[in-house]
Amino acid sequence: MQTITRAWLILLALSAASTAVSFNVTLQLPAQIPLLGGIIILLLAWAKARIIAARYLELAQAPAYLRGFSLVLALFMLTLLGLYVAATPFSG
Amino acid sequence: MKYQTQKIALVYFVVAMALFAVQVSLGLLMGYVYVDGNFLVDLMPFNILRMLHTNSLIVWLLLGFFGAAYYLIPEESEREIHSTKLAYLQLAILVLGTAGVVVTYTFNLFEGNFFLGKEGREFLEQPRWVKAGIVVAALIFLYNISMTVLAGKKTAISNILLLGLWLLALLFLFAFVNPANLALDKMYWWFVIHLWVEGVWELVLAAILAFLMLKLTGVDREVVEKWLYVIVATALFSGILGTGHHFLWIGTPGYWQWIGSVFSTLEIVPFFAMMAFAFIMVWKGRRDHPNKAALLWALGCAVLAFFGAGVWGFLHTLHGVNYYTHGTQITAAHGHLAFYGAYVCINLAIISYAMPVLLGRDPYNQVLNMASFWLMSGGMVFMTFTLTFAGTVQTHLQRVMGMGFMEVQDQLWIFYAMRFGSGVAVVLGALLFIYSILVPRGEIVKPGPVERDRLTRDADHVVAE
Amino acid sequence: MTQTQTDQPFDQLPGDLMMWILIVSELLVFGAGLLAFMAVRVTDPAGFALAQDQLHRSAAGINTVVLVTSGYLAARAVGYANAGRIAATRWALLAAGGLGMVFLGIKFTEYAEKAALGIRPETHPFYTFYYLLTGFHAAHVIAGLVIFALLALRPTPRNLQVGAAFWHMVDLVWVLLFPVIYLLR
Numbered sequence A: 001m002q003t004i005t006r007a008w009l010i011l012l013a014l015s016a017a018s019t020a021v022s023f024n025v026t027l028q029l030p031a032q033i034p035l036l037g038g039i040i041i042l043l044l045a046w047a048k049a050r051i052i053a054a055r056y057l058e059l060a061q062a063p064a065y066l067r068g069f070s071l072v073l074a075l076f077m078l079t080l081l082g083l084y085v086a087a088t089p090f091s092g
Numbered sequence B: 001m002k003y004q005t006q007k008i009a010l011v012y013f014v015v016a017m018a019l020f021a022v023q024v025s026l027g028l029l030m031g032y033v034y035v036d037g038n039f040l041v042d043l044m045p046f047n048i049l050r051m052l053h054t055n056s057l058i059v060w061l062l063l064g065f066f067g068a069a070y071y072l073i074p075e076e077s078e079r080e081i082h083s084t085k086l087a088y089l090q091l092a093i094l095v096l097g098t099a100g101v102v103v104t105y106t107f108n109l110f111e112g113n114f115f116l117g118k119e120g121r122e123f124l125e126q127p128r129w130v131k132a133g134i135v136v137a138a139l140i141f142l143y144n145i146s147m148t149v150l151a152g153k154k155t156a157i158s159n160i161l162l163l164g165l166w167l168l169a170l171l172f173l174f175a176f177v178n179p180a181n182l183a184l185d186k187m188y189w190w191f192v193i194h195l196w197v198e199g200v201w202e203l204v205l206a207a208i209l210a211f212l213m214l215k216l217t218g219v220d221r222e223v224v225e226k227w228l229y230v231i232v233a234t235a236l237f238s239g240i241l242g243t244g245h246h247f248l249w250i251g252t253p254g255y256w257q258w259i260g261s262v263f264s265t266l267e268i269v270p271f272f273a274m275m276a277f278a279f280i281m282v283w284k285g286r287r288d289h290p291n292k293a294a295l296l297w298a299l300g301c302a303v304l305a306f307f308g309a310g311v312w313g314f315l316h317t318l319h320g321v322n323y324y325t326h327g328t329q330i331t332a333a334h335g336h337l338a339f340y341g342a343y344v345c346i347n348l349a350i351i352s353y354a355m356p357v358l359l360g361r362d363p364y365n366q367v368l369n370m371a372s373f374w375l376m377s378g379g380m381v382f383m384t385f386t387l388t389f390a391g392t393v394q395t396h397l398q399r400v401m402g403m404g405f406m407e408v409q410d411q412l413w414i415f416y417a418m419r420f421g422s423g424v425a426v427v428l429g430a431l432l433f434i435y436s437i438l439v440p441r442g443e444i445v446k447p448g449p450v451e452r453d454r455l456t457r458d459a460d461h462v463v464a465e
Numbered sequence C: 001m002t003q004t005q006t007d008q009p010f011d012q013l014p015g016d017l018m019m020w021i022l023i024v025s026e027l028l029v030f031g032a033g034l035l036a037f038m039a040v041r042v043t044d045p046a047g048f049a050l051a052q053d054q055l056h057r058s059a060a061g062i063n064t065v066v067l068v069t070s071g072y073l074a075a076r077a078v079g080y081a082n083a084g085r086i087a088a089t090r091w092a093l094l095a096a097g098g099l100g101m102v103f104l105g106i107k108f109t110e111y112a113e114k115a116a117l118g119i120r121p122e123t124h125p126f127y128t129f130y131y132l133l134t135g136f137h138a139a140h141v142i143a144g145l146v147i148f149a150l151l152a153l154r155p156t157p158r159n160l161q162v163g164a165a166f167w168h169m170v171d172l173v174w175v176l177l178f179p180v181i182y183l184l185r
C-alpha cells in the first residue's frame, strides 16, 4: 500500500475516533475524569495535523522542518489545552 | 548617469526637499503651540498648521516616489523615459495644486463650495479641483512610466514599483467617496489612508529598498528578487484585512475587532523581513560602494520602519489595548516614527544615492549627510519616546481615571516641552541634510594608494555608480 | 558580481517557497483565531457549551471525512501528474473538487439552518468566532476549487504540487478547527 493511502486511512480512523469521543463527552460518560475527553480530542487533532503536514504536504522529506512544525503545533495544542482546563469548572 | 531622462528626478527631488523643509518647520511651530496654547492663534490657528503639516508631508513623499521612479525605471528597463515633457507637465500640475491648497487652507477661501472649498477630512482636506488635478497628474505619470517599462526590460523591481504606484492611484479614487453617514465616511477614508501606508506604499518602499540594495551591495539580482516577493506577499496578506484595526469603534460590525487584531498583528512580518533583508544583503554583499550615506539611510529606514510601524503599531493594534489608547498621544508617537522610519527615510536614502550622480559630483564628502541622519533620527526617536510617555500618562488619567481632556493636557506639558526640543533637532537635521545634498561642491578626492590598489585589483570594487 | 548565493535552508522545502509563505501566514491567522476563541471561552464556558449544542457534530464529522478524502485525491493527482498520466490527473482533480463541493454543500446547509434560527455573528461570542473561522475557511475551500479548475487546464507536475499544497493547508486548518469549535466542551 502506498504511504499516502495509509496516511489517508489513518486520518479517517482518527476523525472517526474524535467524533466518537465527542459523543461520549456529550453523554457525560467519563464523569470521574471530566477533562479526559478534551485531552483526547486535542491529541487526536495534533496527530491528524501532523500526518497532513508529513504526508500530504510532504514535509517528511524535510525532517528538520517536520520536527519544527510538530513542536510548534504541540506547543500550540498545549496552550489550547491550558485554556480548555482554565474554562472547566471543577466542582469539589 | 546612464540615461539622460534620469535628470527628471533631479527637479522632483529638489521640490520634494523644499516641501520637506516646509513640513518640518510647520511641525516645529505646532510643537510650540502644544507648549503655549495661544501661540499664533490669531495668525494661523492650529488646525490650519496641522493640515499644512500633514498635506505637505504626503505631497513631498509622493514627489519623492515619483522622482525615484523616474530615476530607477530607466536603469531597470534599460531605456529612456517615454516623454520628458509629460514628466514636467505632471510636476507643474502637482505644484499648482499644492499652491492652491496652501492658499485655500490659509485664507479659508470658498468655504463650503463644492468644487473650490476644502473638504475637511483629515489628510484628504484638498478641494475637489485639487483632487482632480492629482488624479490627472497620476494618470500622466502612470502612462509615462508604464510606456517606458512596457517598451523595455521588465524586472521584478520595476514590476513591483509599478504595481504599487498603480494601486496607489486607484485607491486614491476613494477620496472622492464621501457619504453623509459618518461611519461609512470613515470606512472609505481608511481605504485610502490605511491601504496606502500599510499596503501599496509598502510595495513602493520595498522596490526602492531592493534597488538600493542591488546597487549598494552588489548581491545577485535573483536573491534580491526572492526577498522582494516575500516582502510584498506578506505585506498584502496582512495589510488588506489589517484595515480592520481602524474599524474597531467607528460603527462597523463587532467582528472587525478580531479580524483587525489578528491580521494587523501580522503586519509586523513584512517590516521585519525588510530589516532582515537589508542587513543580510549588506552582510552577504561584496561590493564596497563609496556612497556610505545612502547605505546608512537605507539601513536606518529598515530599522526605524520596523520599530515605528511594526513595534509601535503592534503596541496599540489589539482591540483590547486600542479601546484605551485610541486617538491619544500613543497614536501620535506611532504615526510620527512610522512615517519617518518608513517613508521619509526611504526617500532620503534614494535622494542621497541619486543626487550625487545627477549633479555629477561623485565621489563626494558625505560626513554632513551622515551627521544629518543621526541628528534627525535621534530627534525623531526622542520625540517618539516623549509622545509615548505622554500617551501612557494620558491613557491612564483620561481613559482609566476618567479625568477631563484639557485637565489631562495640563499634566502633559513637560512631555510637550521635551517634544519641542526634539523637534528643533529634527528641523536642524533636515536643513543640514538639504544643505549637504545641494551645496557642497564635489571635492574630487584623488584615490590614495590603498584605494588605487583596490581599484586595479578588485573588479567588484566600484568608485561610484 | 558572479557570486552564487542559494538560500540553502529554503531549498529543502518541498514545493514553492511562496506557497509555504502563504501556508504559514494562514496557519498563523487561524491559529490566532483559535487561541482567541479558547481565551474568550474561559470567560463564559456555560454560554459557549450552550451555543455549541446548536451545531451538528455529526455533519461536521462527515465533512472532516469528506475533506480528508479530497486531500487524498489531490495528493494522488500530484502522483499521476508526476507519472505523466494527464487523464488520470484530471479525473483525480475532478473527484477532489467534487468532494470540495460536497463539503461546501454541507457547510452552507448548516449556515442556512443557523440563519433560519436567527443566529447571527452578533448573537453570541461563540457565533462570532464560529462564523469568522468557518466562514474564512469556507472561502479558502472556494479558492481551492478555482485552483483545481486552473490545475485541470495546466496539469504540469510543478503546478500540481503547488496547487495541491494549498488544498492540504485547507485540510490542515479544518482538522484543527473542527475539534476545537465543534467537539471540545
Ligand code: HEM
Pocket (backbone or CB within 6 Å): B122, B197, B198, B245, B246, B264, B265, B267, B268, B305, B308, B309, B310, B312, B313, B314, B315, B316, B317, B322, B325, B326, B327, B328, B331, B334, B335, B336, B338, B339, B342, B343
Ligand atoms: C509605515 C507604515 C505606517 C504608517 C505610516 C502609519 C501611520 C499611522 C498614522 C498617521 C496613524 C494615525 C491616523 C489618524 O487617526 O489620523 C496611524 C494609526 C494607527 N496605526 Fe499606523 N502606520 C503604519 C503602520 C502600522 C502598522 C504596521 C500597524 C500595526 C501593527 C499600525 C497600527 C495602527 C493603529 C492601530 C492605528 C490607530 C490608532 C488609534 O486608534 O488612534 N500602523 N498609523
Ligand SMILES: [Fe+2]
Pocket (backbone or CB within 6 Å): B194, B198, B242, B243, B245, B246
Ligand atoms: Fe492602519
